[in-house]
Amino acid sequence: MEVPFALLIGIFFAAAVYLMLSKFLVRILLGVAILGNAVNLLLFTTGRIVREVPPIIPAGADHQVAVTANPLPQALILTAIVISFSFFAFLLVLSYRAFQDLGTDNANEMRVAEPATDPAPPTGY
Amino acid sequence: MAAPAASAIDLSRALVLAPPPVADWLVILPVAWCLLSGAVLLMLRKDVRLQPPLAIAALSVLLLLDALLLWRVVEGGPVTMVMGRWLPPFGIAFTVDLAGALFALFSAIVALAGGLYAAESIDASGRRYGFYPFLLLLMAGVSGAFLTGDIFNLYVWFEVLLISSFGLLVLGSEPKQIDGAIKYAFLNLVATTLFLIAVGYLYGLFGTLNMADIAVKAAERRPGLPLMTLAVLFVLAFGMKAAAFPVNFWLPASYHTPRIVVSALFAGLLTKVGIYALIRVMVMLFPVEGDALSFLIAVAAAATMIFGALGAIGQSDTRRLLGYLVISGIGVMLAGVAVGGPGGIGGALFYALHSMVVMTALYMATGIAGRLCGVFDLNRAGGLYGRAAFFSALSLVLFLSVSGMPPFSGFWPKVMVAKAAIDIGAWWLAATVLATGFLTMIAVGRVWALAYWRPEKTASEPAPRASAMLSLSALVALTVAIGLYPDPLLQQIQAAASLLAEPSAYVNSVFPQGAR
DSSP, rough: HHHHHHHHHHHHHHHHHHHHTTHHHHHHHHHHHHHHHHHHHHHHHOOOSSOOOOOOTTTTOOSSSOOOOOHHHHHHHHHHHHHHHHHHHHHHHHHHHHHHHHHHOBBOOOOSSSOOTTTOOOOOO | OOOOGGGGGGGGTTTSSSOOOOGGGTTTTTHHHHHHHHHHHTTTTOOOOTHHHHHHHHHHHHHHHHHHHHHHHHHHHEEEEEEGBBBBTSSEEEEEOHHHHHHHHHHHHHHHHHHHHHHHSHHHHHHHHHHHHHHHHHHHHHHHHBBBOOOHHHHHHHHHHHHHHHHTTTOOHHHOOOOHHHHHHHHHHHHHHHHHHHHHHHHHHHHHHHHHHHHHHHHHHOSSSSSSHHHHHHHHHHHHHHOEEEEEETHHHHHTTOOOOOOHHHHHHHHHHHHHHIIIIIIIIIIHHHHHHHHHHHHHHHHHHHHHHHHHTTOOOHHHHHHHHHHHHHHHHHHHHHHHHHHHHHHHHHHHHHHHHHHHHHHHHHHHHHHHHHOBTTTTTOOOOHOHOOOOOOOOHHHHHHHTTSSSSHHHHHHHHHHHHHHTTOHHHHHHHHHHHHHHHHHHHHHOOOOOOIOOOOOOOOOOOHHHHHHHHHHHHHHHHHOOHHHHHHHHHHHHHHHSSTTTHHHEEEESSSSS
């Protein structure tokens, strides 16, 4: 099961990188969202993918008998999902605000902080 | 259903049963204290007059806690505490060694100075918006990153400090800030995502997230594992966080946009967390891969130094100039990491601590200068020396210190890095360090000549604020003290560097019986 997942993750990463190379904020936002999901899938796959077998050690045994998925990466994903979701929400609001204040969603045209016509420092008094 | 009899289960195989010594609670207290006081300040954020004294008191307590923690680590070696009493590597461990404790202490100094500076410079609306709660939560993230012994936990603290820094960055919501925040937020998010990818692969390879456990297992199982891929991912992620050359353009795009005290805090805290994480991972966890990548890191370091210094020379806005100086300082630290050995790593650690103090103080000095002149533009500023002689003297000390002139704190780490580079035959790296010092001198010397010495051109006449002068003087006193008497700090830094290269004491503190 891991190989199709690896391919899927590769496609996710490719789509995310392609979208993030755009100069328009909306596309970059979509790229960030897909990137977050690609990483979550990657973490999920590192924990082994099997059919639904509960990771419970049976009575009398002192280690796992059946092959089960590792629950820890799933806990990591929960953390990562919460974080990437909150960041995405923040970036969404920030981008909307940038569109309102700067009047553009083109990153190349956002030159308020670094004006193209900044004067050079003086060479003398 | 009745639970199985408790007596039949040997809890000592899963849990730490003995209560930890009282002094060990110091490991977790800085983070817990910041989260707690941040939450209290958040609840009281409408009470704008109460915010500064409460926050300054909270940051003073944080400084005290970090000082006690450093004392505890110097006396008794690395300290470990696990969450929920689960035995490591299953419980999330907080492990503090000398390097972590030193960084935590200096970050607390920077935060206290920033909190003090902000008392008069952040107005009521900024306080209502939540400057102080964000500052305390930022410190929770920074302290957590310095003190944790678990690599996924390190990622979580990175995100905590990142989201708090977003809040601080857009404080004021000017169009310029929104513009800077867009670039800062997107690129930093990509950097932490790269870090998360590396952590995912790391867990896939080793089945553990505890740093001590990883250090041991990486040494045992190195052949056949794709550790180089991991190491490159970590270098890229932390290099991006630290603003190393090809991936540093978010820093000059954003650091000059927020309130000046926010820039000061960012310059002192954020990039240094990236450098700390890079040293922790490349020196302690993957030393072999770190050595293999050292030429790459050295080239990036040289490019970062020259890029930063030349960028600083080309700026007419003093705040943007300082952003480039932050970058060139990162280059010196990376050079130390690339050279390696006690001299190189020690130099990198020392330079990071020096840079935390001096870059924060420089932004504060620029803030005061901007208030006195009314502008940050070198084409129009002037006459500071005639108007505020004491303040100008403090600024001159900082200018000399950031260029690495003796007898201030920037001199010693540069000597360490340059000497270590010459010792391994990397003369070009040593030459770049020295050339960067020279170029930095030109950049700040011009600020001195134009904004301070040039006869008056502008006519605004406010006095410097008392709290700003107090925090600036304290930081300048610290750089002078370290410069004149570096021995105590130097000894601890050398011990910290050797502990990072040979982490047996760190591992023993996590796994006391040697059983894993």
